[in-house]
Amino acid sequence: MSKSYVVISDTQCPYEDKKAMAAVIRFIGEYQPDEVVHIGDVVDFPQPSRWNKDTKGEFEGSVFKDVEYTVKNLIAPLRAIYGGDIGFLEGNHDLRPREYLAKYAPALAESHAFDMDVLLNYEEYEIRKLPDFYNFAPGWLMTHGHLGKIPLTQNAGATALGAAKKFSSSVIMGHTHRLGIGHFSTGYGGAVSQTLTGMEVGNLMDMKQAGYLKGGAANWQQGFGLVHVDGKHVQATPIRISGRRFVVDGVTYNV
Known part of the structure; x- marks a missing residue:
């Protein structure tokens, strides 16, 4: 029996590309x-980041305001049109509130009030909290990409392929904001004994809102991943959003 997945990453609400995210939904x-799997950095959470510590930015905005925004613009619209399984992994941006509370108010940390599943009310919206390394098919895993000491490269797909070699498992990841796929095969005697795949699923962020780029452009690509699993066979496909449109199975979707 086959199973299909849509994999998204790095929406970083409220800095998402609103039209792109709405089109994917x-x-x-x-x-x-x-x-549907969101593999991390659902919310940006700029206030409790280390970049804002001891600056006025630490006290501007609100974790709860950003959570409310994310529920209204991502989770609720998705649930309104999709009744299937939804799973979220935690990215490095998502853990900012929890880490901030643990570091600066440890007596309150045990309340788990700043855990992602509590903040975004996973229970109400029937979202599964997925492990940091989600083994979804034989020899395949999904992860955000900030854990496991994965070396980063600038070539789209190469970071995930490096992770696949490191873990001896095919890897689907986000974190780099890049969209690409690569393969690496081994064997002998003219026969391939193993092929590892690494796929990075891009991002749905609005680059213009990334203030740290200071008006520049980064080596990022918008998109998401489409995965089909049939037993031990896995077909992973990066779907690029370009020119405000994307194509799946010959059908064009406008952003």
């Missing part, structure tokens, strides 16, 4: 995959 509603 509409696509999910039409495509109706068996599972």
Whole structure:
């Protein structure tokens, strides 16, 4: 029995590309995959980041305001048109509130009030809290990419492929904001004994809102991943958003 997944990453609400994210949500509603996985950096959470410590930015905005925004603009619209399985992994931005509380108010940390599943109310929206390394098929895992000491490269897909070699498992990841796929095969006697795949699923962020780029452009690509699993066979496909549109199975979706 086959199973399909739509994999998204790095929305970083409230700095998402609103039109791109809305288009992907509409696509999910039409495509109706068996599972939707957000593999991390759901929310940006700039206030409790180390970049803002001891600056006025530490006290501007609100963790709860950003959570409310994310529920209103990502989670609720997705749930309104999709009743299937949804799973979230935690990215390095998502853990900022929890780490901040643990470091500066440890007596309050045991309340778990700043854990992502509590902040975003996973229970109400029937979202599964996925492990940092989500083994979704034989020899395949999904992870955000900030854990496991994965060396970063500038070539799209190469970071995930490096992680696949490191873990001896095919890897689907985010974190780099890049979109690409690579493969590495080994064997002898003219026969391939193993092929590892690494896929990076891009981002749905609005680059213009990334203030740290100071008006520049980064080596990022918008997109998401489409994965089909049939037993031990896994087909992973990066879907690029370019020119305000993307194409899946010959159908063009406008952003």
